[in-house]
Amino acid sequence: MKNSKMANVGMLAAMAVAGMFVFGCQSGKKDTAGGVDGSAYRDQIMSGEYISGDIPLYDGMRFETLNKVEDVNFYPVYFGYDTYVIPQNEIEKIAAIADFMNEMSDYLLVVEGHCDERGTNEYNMSLGEYRAQAVRDSLISCGVAPERIQTSSYGEEAPADPGHGESAWKLNRRAEFAFYTR
């Protein structure tokens, strides 16, 4: 059962890529246009409650027991400098992943957020998390159940290109996708 499903993955992925021009969904239903500043929320501190608009991350995935799916690859979603706003021309990639996730209903997804090397490590760890969450929000708005998507930030610690210049940096500001099954 599992093997035949794996064999279909490539085809499904291709279908999804084809479908991304047809389908399409909101890029994010929240404040993803808020940028790094997020000044609209500056006064909302110390409530101790979830702030409205937050979609708390699902606490049910046990990664030590999950199987990573190694042969499914989607293109990374790339970002501009110091922002987690998803560029308009990257949204189709997310739509394709949403279609794939809706098709493969038993798959779980980890969105991995990455940054270029500029700025402090700790700042980039947060920025990577927000990039992953922006993609997650977008996938949720495309109908993927929130509890199937997890986020993981690598900050600047796992560059796609180890070089030091814009040609490397633009490849490193990205969200990658890792699929798992139970």
Place this chain on the structure above:
Amino acid sequence: MTESCRLQQVMSAAWRRPSGFVAAEGARSALSKGIVRETVSLIKFTTGLLILACCLFAGRVFGADVTVVGQANSGGKYSFSMDSLRLDGSAESREFAGILRSDLLNSGWFKEAASEGASSVALRGDVRSSSAFSASVTVSWMAGMRSKSFAVTSSRSSVRDAAHKMSDQVTRAVTGRPGMASSKILFVGRTGIGTDIYMCDADGRRMKRLTSDNKLCLSPVWIPGQNAFMYTSWLTGVSAVYKVNLDTEKRELIAGYPGMNNGAAVSPDGRFMAIILSRSGGVDMYVMDLAAKQLRRLTASRRINESSPSWSPDGRRLVFVDDRSRAPQLYMYANPLQSEASLQFRQTLSSPLVGGLRESVAPDFGPDGVIAFCGRTSRYGIYIVTPASDSRANIPRLISPQDGADYEDPSWAPDGRHIVCTRTENYKRTLVVLDTMGDPLRTLVTADGDWYLPSWSGNFQNN
């Protein structure tokens, strides 16, 4: 939920506490445990006064309790001589003497005298190695007015531990300050795709790899009072904070919440852990009761990031980084374990702890209550500041060289004087030790690869 598993390969061969290692003080410490610690800046200030006090004291009754901080010579250091330390000719005795000499020099309080006659501190005694190793050393100072004897025995393979222990005892006796020679430094090393946690002695020797996760791992931090540390690993594909016990070589999952798990810092009493999580959707600071595994959320700031918490020595305050003013700056969180803490936090957030720097990050509370942090002007440098209630009084002092390199990730030594940090030049990261009292920096780790995020052990232990 709690995972326990053997650390692979390296841990087993790794660090073991030398069994049968015994240290005994020949004389009861006059500098008993109740010594009031002074801040490093105060020491310089009071040195002159103490020299005067010591002169008066020299003519009086021998053996009264006094904190000997002064009597440093013109260079601010005691000159020591090991001319009368008798070695038995064994390789171990020579190794012991060499390490002891090096440790005393590294402590910053000593320099070597040309001869015993020209010294202010004399080390005399016997160093022997047969089936076991033993060293008895009598240290005398203040022109022989004060002396103290120490004996260490160890296995022949643990001479390095014995020498470190002796250096700390001599340092404590003569200066009244804790030494650092026996302490250990954890750090991150990158030699390939992933990273691993490494450890070395305070002098940079005996470096060894502690993990082999073959993934990204970061942020090792000692647990006060335990031979154990916390670190963040992406072992399973997502980040989680694990505890590693170096005695049992066991690893345990401590925090595996959805999203980010990073920046763990354990309170001085070992009971609580401050940590940065994104489980609610924002990046916020929490505190966990480690026994009950219960979380309390300390901040709830949408799209504002908290990071890098560090506990004050009394465990009643947390210094941390927050970027609500657009740039990351330091803030203080008072009484994080009290239920009314949130209200106090709101009050302290009105202004950062220090101003005037484009960024202030990676704070580390030292054993004397002085905060070391990384500040940015044109480059990143290491600053220290004694936090006062009035933030205008918090004037940071730059202690890293202005040599075109970046200095980041400071961590205090248990002596409250030295700081280990990352030095980055041409994208190559090495570890160096800075002296807050002005000695030149000492290079700790320069092997091929990148070495960063150090954590120095024993910050809150009064040995």
